[in-house]
Amino acid sequence: AQTVTQSQPEMSVQEAETVTLSCTYDTSESDYYLFWYKQPPSRQMILVIRQEAYKQQNATENRFSVNFQKAAKSFSLKISDSQLGDAAMYFCAFRGSGAGSYQLTFGKGTKLSVIP
């Protein structure tokens, strides 16, 4: 079974600064998908970024980028130029690629605070 570990329960960052959230995972699969979701107090889960394991290039979405280290099974999220609206819970998630592997396995989350 896959496991996803987020070792930082809480993080804080100054507005306009950069912060990195950590995520490690454990799997025996060679092909899979990784995601970061954001959950603000409104509770809606919002997709931030996704990475396909067979792609070596790190995914980027505007101010959000990942550092995907497949051998180390690490998938960290970097938020640049942090904004007040970035304050939320961030969840790292894993999805296998095999037939029927639709389930998302989530980490416990990191609460990000943005300091004005």
Place this chain on the structure above:
Amino acid sequence: SAVISQKPSRDICQRGTSLTIQCQVDSQVTMMFWYRQQPGQSLTLIATANQGSEATYESGFVIDKFPISRPNLTFSTLTVSNMSPEDSSIYLCSVAGYHTDTQYFGPGTRLTVL
């Protein structure tokens, strides 16, 4: 991505009663899922809602407690039956297309059981 709505957005219920949560998508999707998020916790998959057949439940979740319907490709319901305070959680539906590896989530239903 699809627009997903859930009803109700929140509810407060009495112990022993049941609540049905609706999930509506604005386009046809292949996969629909139901998750539970207990207070301060991460998300746990309850079941995959299958169109025209019984839902596929994850370990620890049973149909008698969480009956699910999916009459078509855009709609599903989750019922939380015979509720207890331990059922107080956020319940979220998510959707994905057949050739899509990404799940998109509805706004969630916050349930409080007294």
